[in-house]
Amino acid sequence: MTGYSIKEAAFELNISDKALYKRISNEKFNTDFLTKIDGKTIITEDGLKHLKSVIKNRKTPKNEAESEVALTIDTCEKEVYKLDKNLDETRIKVYTQNEIDIILMLKDQIKFLKEQLEKQNTNFQEQLNLQTQSYQENLKILLETIKSKEAIILNMQDIIKYEQENTKKLIEYDERSREVDEKLSQIRRELVNRKTKKNKGLFYFLRK
Known part of the structure; x- marks a missing residue:
């Protein structure tokens, strides 16, 4: 809830603190x-709005002298209020010994917490570095394993290719062997046929 202190309200109403107290004390x-x-x-x-309306309606100085005195008093009160306000704003805080002890204790606690945080940060960085090194070493081993497996795969591919070429050559050799065997068999048959015919002719000639 917003509001005004007695001094602030009196300043706004342009009256003294005592006059304001008298008004608000009224039943x-x-x-x-x-x-x-x-x-x-x-x-x-x-x-405050109510007081402003009441004071405005009831403010009827009896004569100019009273009005002038009232204005002078109110002006002085305003100046004093301004001075008090400025002093409040510029006043240097004076700490008691108990407050000083509490401040020093808090500073020590802050310093301790800061040191603990720095230690934790250092430990964390060390652990992070160790984990990074371990990860790099494992990665290196994994890469070497992959390279070794790739070399084995390439070697197996060469072996398979060589075997395929040999198999192809064997098939071709087998086919050629068959062709040669067939030709040889054909030649043998032709020779046998020729020999048989020749023998038949000779036998026929002898019979005559």
Whole structure:
């Protein structure tokens, strides 16, 4: 919930803190316009709007002198409020000994955690390097195995090719042998036939 402190509301209403306290302490002031945050009285947005309307309608100075005095007082209060605000913004924080001890303890813990993280990072890098080296060695062995198998496959392919060529030559030799055998058989048959015919002719001649 947003709202205004007494000092802030008084500054917005252009009245003193005491005057504002007097107004909000009045029984006629709606308590719904007030709230407490960290023990401090806070005026809500609606409460500030209500106060602005009331003060605007009821502000009727009796004479110019009273108006001038009121204006001077309000101006001084505004200047004091500005000074207080600037001092709050520029005020140097003063730590107690207990706070200093806590800060130092936290710094030591941060330093310890940082050292632990650095050690873990170093160990992780070492393990990563070892794993990388092992992987590279295994990969090298695998590549050598693949090369060896490729050489074996190439050698087997050469052997198969050689066997195929030999088989082809054997088949061709076998076919040629058969052809030669057939020709030889044919020649033998022709010789036998010729000899048989010759013998028949000689036998016929002798019989005459």
